[in-house]
Amino acid sequence: MDCMRKKVNEEIKRGWIGSNCECPYHPAHFTHQDCSWCYCPFFPCNDRTFGCEVETKHGPVWDCTDCLFIHRTDVCKFIYEEIDRLGIEDANDTRFKDIFESAKKKYWKKGKALMVVGATSDAGKTVTVTALCRILHDRGYLVAPFKAQNMSLNSKVTLFGEEIALAQDLQAKAAGLKNPDSHMNPILLKPKGDCVSQVIICGKPFKDYDAETYYSEFVDEVGIGIVKEQMEFLKDRYDFVIMEGAGSPAEINIYDKDIANMRAAEIADADVILVINAEFGGSFGYAVGTIKLIPESDRKRIKGIVMNNVRGDPKCFGAGISTLEEITGVPVIGIIPHADVNLPKEDSESLRSSEQGSGPLIGVIKFPHIANFTDLDPLLLENVRIRYIEKPEDFLGVAAIILPGTKNTISDLNWMKEKGIANSVLKFKGRGPILGICGGYQMMGKTLDDSEGLENGEKKVYEGLGLLDNTTRFPSYDKCIRRDQGKLNIGDLGEFTGYELHMGISEVNEKPLFTIEKMFGDPEQEGSVREDEKLYGTYMHGLFDKPSFRRHFVSVMKNDFTENCPAKDYDASVEENIQKLADIFEKNLDMKTIMALLGVNE
Amino acid sequence: MSILFLGTSSGCGKTTVCAMMCRYLHNRGFDVAPFKASNLSLNSVATSDGCEIGMAQAFQALASGIEPDADMNPVLFKPSGDRRMQLMVNGKPCMEVNETAHADHGMLVRTVRDAYSRLESKHDVILCEGSGSPAEINLFATDIANTGLMKSIGVPAVLVCDIDRGGAFAAIYGTWRLIPNELKPKMKGFIINRFRGDIRLLGDSLQSMEELTGMKCLGILRYERLKFPDEDSLIISRGYLSGDDANEAFLLNLDTMISHAEEDGFDFDSLMKYIGLN
Ligand code: SF4
Numbered sequence: 001m002d003c004m005r006k007k008v009n010e011e012i013k014r015g016w017i018g019s020n021c022e023c024p025y026h027p028a029h030f031t032h033q034d035c036s037w038c039y040c041p042f043f044p045c046n047d048r049t050f051g052c053e054v055e056t057k058h059g060p061v062w063d064c065t066d067c068l069f070i071h072r073t074d075v076c077k078f079i080y081e082e083i084d085r086l087g088i089e090d091a092n093d094t095r096f097k098d099i100f101e102s103a104k105k106k107y108w109k110k111g112k113a114l115m116v117v118g119a120t121s122d123a124g125k126t127v128t129v130t131a132l133c134r135i136l137h138d139r140g141y142l143v144a145p146f147k148a149q150n151m152s153l154n155s156k157v158t159l160f161g162e163e164i165a166l167a168q169d170l171q172a173k174a175a176g177l178k179n180p181d182s183h184m185n186p187i188l189l190k191p192k193g194d195c196v197s198q199v200i201i202c203g204k205p206f207k208d209y210d211a212e213t214y215y216s217e218f219v220d221e222v223g224i225g226i227v228k229e230q231m232e233f234l235k236d237r238y239d240f241v242i243m244e245g246a247g248s249p250a251e252i253n254i255y256d257k258d259i260a261n262m263r264a265a266e267i268a269d270a271d272v273i274l275v276i277n278a279e280f281g282g283s284f285g286y287a288v289g290t291i292k293l294i295p296e297s298d299r300k301r302i303k304g305i306v307m308n309n310v311r312g313d314p315k316c317f318g319a320g321i322s323t324l325e326e327i328t329g330v331p332v333i334g335i336i337p338h339a340d341v342n343l344p345k346e347d348s349e350s351l352r353s354s355e356q357g358s359g360p361l362i363g364v365i366k367f368p369h370i371a372n373f374t375d376l377d378p379l380l381l382e383n384v385r386i387r388y389i390e391k392p393e394d395f396l397g398v399a400a401i402i403l404p405g406t407k408n409t410i411s412d413l414n415w416m417k418e419k420g421i422a423n424s425v426l427k428f429k430g431r432g433p434i435l436g437i438c439g440g441y442q443m444m445g446k447t448l449d450d451s452e453g454l455e456n457g458e459k460k461v462y463e464g465l466g467l468l469d470n471t472t473r474f475p476s477y478d479k480c481i482r483r484d485q486g487k488l489n490i491g492d493l494g495e496f497t498g499y500e501l502h503m504g505i506s507e508v509n510e511k512p513l514f515t516i517e518k519m520f521g522d523p524e525q526e527g528s529v530r531e532d533e534k535l536y537g538t539y540m541h542g543l544f545d546k547p548s549f550r551r552h553f554v555s556v557m558k559n560d561f562t563e564n565c566p567a568k569d570y571d572a573s574v575e576e577n578i579q580k581l582a583d584i585f586e587k588n589l590d591m592k593t594i595m596a597l598l599g600v601n602e
Numbered sequence: 603m604s605i606l607f608l609g610t611s612s613g614c615g616k617t618t619v620c621a622m623m624c625r626y627l628h629n630r631g632f633d634v635a636p637f638k639a640s641n642l643s644l645n646s647v648a649t650s651d652g653c654e655i656g657m658a659q660a661f662q663a664l665a666s667g668i669e670p671d672a673d674m675n676p677v678l679f680k681p682s683g684d685r686r687m688q689l690m691v692n693g694k695p696c697m698e699v700n701e702t703a704h705a706d707h708g709m710l711v712r713t714v715r716d717a718y719s720r721l722e723s724k725h726d727v728i729l730c731e732g733s734g735s736p737a738e739i740n741l742f743a744t745d746i747a748n749t750g751l752m753k754s755i756g757v758p759a760v761l762v763c764d765i766d767r768g769g770a771f772a773a774i775y776g777t778w779r780l781i782p783n784e785l786k787p788k789m790k791g792f793i794i795n796r797f798r799g800d801i802r803l804l805g806d807s808l809q810s811m812e813e814l815t816g817m818k819c820l821g822i823l824r825y826e827r828l829k830f831p832d833e834d835s836l837i838i839s840r841g842y843l844s845g846d847d848a849n850e851a852f853l854l855n856l857d858t859m860i861s862h863a864e865e866d867g868f869d870f871d872s873l874m875k876y877i878g879l880n
Contacts, residue, residue, distance in 0.1 A: 248768040285779075
């Protein structure tokens, strides 16, 4: 205690310092925190709004772990002003008690909660809460994320050895908080299969429940109490609590037992915004149905609709938006364009590659205009794994590369060069098979001649990857549409079937891959192959349907590609993506309404 | 004799459900053909007479035991980026559609109607698939594949919903509610697709949905870990496929799906009745 008083005395003499970025522990609590009172002059304040009493070997001790109040700049400055005004010189001065009371009166207010619910589980609730946490943090507020109940297999361990969902950990980081804790996700359900989940309460394993007993026994007896308690805890310490719902709030079969959505909003007395994923269409139906199926008394809380993940022109919703507002009585407060961000994903459903198993890994370039990707489905008949490649880092470990079809060869070729993917493909050459199909095949050539501007609008000649000695021209708006069958020119010379759908004609200076057999007339040669360099190219869609080529391709894959893959600092990339996401939301969300819902009238 | 499979969103499984029904009727000796008035798709296939149609209809034709035919998908839009699309009409490139160049709505309606009549004269039963969600209130005026098709050929409809994403009840109710009132009597039933979990948890909610909408619940299809050709989504590499020939593997999966549906008490009889088969 004496030692502490000494430190406080030093702080009194030294005066206000603001955020101390020099300190090796900085920031111990949150970004931009005020470090003037590293040792609290109020200790022990014995006020449970900020700290709590814990039992130790040496008896009860006042614990300040969760206190953020003393790190608010306005509070820190106020303390110095009062010290000056009252002429305090020593840490033992009893008048600190009065300063504490007036600081609390002046600067503490119970926090306000706002809830984000989603029409579906993939609505984008997590990213919306993440974005809001960051936007509000950037505006200087203390914000905490909260999800009453999360069902997830992906959890993180907090500084205090508790387990919380990955999403809340991420959101807490977006809010600038250094130590995400279990208050932010007090109930975590970890599915164990067969409808049984392990229930984690405040970060510690509690008990296994099956779905039915969870709803009939746990929810009312234990669950509600926990949500109430943790919500109060956060509201005491933060300006705002941004809550995330779970699944849809309109599941009429479990409505009364659902503590993750509208009941949590009621407990927190929070207004609610409804997020809808527009990517799969049906947004209007989902919005109307969700709002209408929620009982009147709860429906009143819904104050805004956000259309998320909108591809294309937001104007395409046209008059639909005003009709929707009329039917539901809820305004649309944001139309958020699809955001190309890379953040840790919560549920496996959004993982679109198939990397389970032990087979060799095929990297498929995920062109922005990727087309006819069903060509790859039959590869599942072999023991292989597939990964979609969007950046050079994704090449790590691949044993083969496929450049699939695209609806816009030129623009996707440019995209591939800009992203550095073209470079990685060239470096991969010789290590494993590289296959181009249709548009991907055209890219593998030396030149792509669009001097009529038919493929990409601009009249220009483009340089291909140069893997094959071919030239493709786009001389007219004609399209080759035909079905083919015949024999493979390599491997077991087995049969193939397929079809061609392409604009553009290629002048081929390579050994052909297929011999197309015609009902009438001479056979034709198609495609390109360099067996020694493991390069393959063809216009033939459906080429993996029959086993011959498929098996040949898989047999050529052996060594994987582990070098030359730039590794990026993961935390830095997460931080970068959070900021990008927040910027997109801030630009497209009616922040005035959001602030008003949080009780701030700008 | 026909029915239209509508979906509460794209990717809800209407393609697969329609293919399953094609297969079911084909296995029972019916002469059945698939039809999708208008398709927005990146995956397409060439027919034997050099026409291009959506991948999904080719797959459904396979399930029906017939050759793909341009009449099965008379209008096909192929996005090529920057809000540009290639419009294929009757299997051939027609024009580039972009912000300033639109396709003539009257022409598309006529194309669809003509293709449908040709197909109807060739086959006994036509199983239609809608496009995206039928409840896009901003698109009602120009729709040709959902409510537009219901109006132009008077086909009854059932609604397919993916329950795995959550919000299924809201989706069914909201979609139904936004369907124009004069078409609501044609909305015969709904199908819950991709169900996993404890069926007891659904309680009497399905009955409530029937009461709220007047549509009959035709059944709950389980979450299948089977691989089918996916139309629009990039979720290509999930699911089970076995054998040597990809097409045969797909058919095998459809048969498995049918036997699962029968096991789970799927109401094929009511569906047959709505189609007009007794
Ligand atoms: S809880 Fe906060 S205000 Fe109270 S003594 Fe601890 S640090 Fe100071």
